[in-house]
Amino acid sequence: MSRALQPFEELVELDAEALRTWCARTLDALGREREDIDAINVYPVADGDTGTNLYLTAEAAHQAVEEAFAASPPDTAETVRAMAHGALLGARGNSGTILSQLLRGMAGVLADGCDGDHLARALAEAATSARRAVAHPVEGTILTVATAAAGACATGGTLVDVARNAYEGARTALAATSGQLDVLERAGVVDAGGQGLVTVLGALLQTVTGQTPPDPATAPRRPAAPEPHEECATDGGPAYEVIYLLEADDTAVELLRGRLDALGESLVVVGGDGLWNVHVHVDDAGAAVEAGIEAGRPHRIRITHFAADSAAATGRGERAQRAVVAVVPGEGLAGLCAEAGATTVRTRPGEQPAGDELLDAIRRAHAREVVLLPNDTDLRQTAAAAAERARAEGIRVALIPTRAAVQGIAALAVHEPDRRFDEDVVAMTAAAGATRYAELAVAERQSFTSAGVCQAGDVLGLIEGDVAVIGTDLAETARTVLDRMLSAGGELVTLVVADDTPPDLAPDLERHVRRGYLAVDTTTYHAGAGAPPLLIGVE
Structure with a gap:
């Protein structure tokens, strides 16, 4: 049995194995709380996926750490860097992107030492770097909770003292978020991203003490009413969420920030040393991607249409009945399919998306039923494997063996989500086959x-x-x-x-x-x- 699954006595310093344990416990805790966090997600967009995005970001960090251990036992610095790098590569959504920057900020300090004093300084650097990454920081969010966690342990102390103070400071700040943002107060919830960060810090406290932390729910966690409030709707806001990894230098990224800030909102740019994760909400998804192309080399481009996510969030966090996931070449086709309500995965010249990318897109579609359009003969086996993994998670997936993007366009043109699932799949398959x-x-x-x-x-x-x-x-x-x-x-x-x-x-x-x-x-x-x-x- 790995140490990540075993309780142990209070620690004086975090070593590589303890960091590995923290990653595993964070993933486990977010997995348990994912649906609860999704259910209170009303800011910045009520798309009901904050818990899922945090979980996927933590999953990427955990996977990177496990790969580091599989290659050769890493030291503490290598482990914390692997955790931060994995989170950067796999960051999802607004809160997941901020979480990746928090981990990156911590890694820069913890690589030099992991005792109580270093942890206190790491939390401070994490909160500061996360605020710098957000174009327009707002109080009552994950940023507020991160700042409070750092402030609660500013005087340092033992590792246990710092971890406990950070957790308690975050809990207190989380309870206050419902009174800092009108949208949270009217919905009767605390901030979803902040709730996720408290969960992450709770996993850290459990790691250093071997004891389960107290319940983080110090304020209402679920909406008081079954219907979303007007303030939680996406009407009037940007239509798309655009996320991509970007290889670019610092100067180009600063120019990119200005351009994307003018295009949309909820802009978060995290990373450094030539590799960045870009997140923004915009009406013109193509322009956001083009800005990335001008700045450097964007890849792993993900475009999500908020109209589909708004339907998914009806009843706060409930899945939509049906969605379409399409693999397409070029940001123009990605935008076209997104406008039709599809969740897209963009291919890159000479590269095929991996099964994990397709599974991630199926999860992001946030629906009980998903129609998957691979649009490439060579991608069929990978798509079939991703569909099978999604079915194991309880999602009903139909794979239509489209062999080209034009077949996918034809299938999407006849898609009617109000039809019975089988009838819709038959109609889409027929349209693709006739092309x-x-x-x-x-x-x-x-x-x-x-x-x-x-x-x-x-x-x-x-x-x-x-x-x-x-x-x-x-x-x-x-x-x-x-x-x-x-x-x-x-x-x-x-x-x-x-x-x-x-x-x-x-x-x-x-x-x-x-x-x-x-x-x-x-x-x-x-x-x-x-x-x-x-x-x-x-x-």
Whole structure:
């Protein structure tokens, strides 16, 4: 049995194993309280996922620590850095992102020592760094609770004294949050993020004392009324939550902060040393991602549509009945699918999302029933595994084997959440299956294909995944591919173009279809950056 599951006597100093224990107990405690914390989540957005986001952030920290121990027994400094780095990579939502910065702030001090004095200074640095990371700090939130925890142990003392004082200071501050924000007072709850931080500090206290901490509920924890108050609604607020990891230097990040602050609200940028986690609520998700592209290299991009989450939060924290999760290339398609109510996972050139990313998206959809659209043949097994893991958590998941983004668009177009689940899945599957798909790509090297030998720089026209046309001109190759596809009939052509595709290509293809196929309609979408030059769908 690992030490993470065993009680032990009061500690004088946190060592690597004790930090490992703290991570494990934090994850366990947040797992038990996740639904309760979700249920009181009314600020900054009443989307009922703060507990889940904190849990997923803690899960990423715990996994990073376990991986460090599996490689070779780490020392204390390596353990605390692994914990903070894992939380940074896996931070979810507003509160999860702030929690990752709190852990990062603590790690900078605890790497030099883990006695009572160092823990007191670590909590102070954590509270300060978290406030710096938030564009517009608000009292009555997790930031207030963090500051109170640090202030309660400012004089230092033994490790046990500091841990206990921090926990009690946080409990007292948490109870006061309901009177610091009108939205909390009217809902009759304390701050959800603050509640989560008290849980994290409670796990720390248990780690150093071996005893279960007292109940943190010093104020009402659940809404007094079954219906959300007007102040808890998302009407009038930004439509999307955008989160991504960003590789960029400090100067670029400072400019990014200013640009994102002008675009939206709830801006939190955490990290450092070239790697950052960016969180913001905006109406223009594409602009938020484009700002990241200009600053550096964004990846692990997650866009969540608050309209779907608002439905999920009806009754405060209850799951929506049904949601759609779609894997798409390019931020433009991600925004398009998000506008249709889908939770999206964005692919990156040459990379496929891992099963954990798909499972995370299913969880973020916060629904009892989820339709999963992988939109890639090579992703089907990974998607199937993620769906199976989600089913083990009690979520009903239907995997529609869409093989291209245009099939996913067709499926999403006929999605009706008010239908019976099975009927909706059948309709979406039929729409996807009735859509033939093609893609244009540029050959990177000489290669043998089903259409012959191609040279580096040749334009390849792939129909249903196989190379059918090899050309030297993008427009000419696209016309040839369209003609071959429409020779078998069709009523609607869907064109999806990337940012770096020549701007006259789509209009040229639309004219080509109008001239040669009078009964066929054409629709064009912009995929944004990171997508193939052209995707074609024929229904």
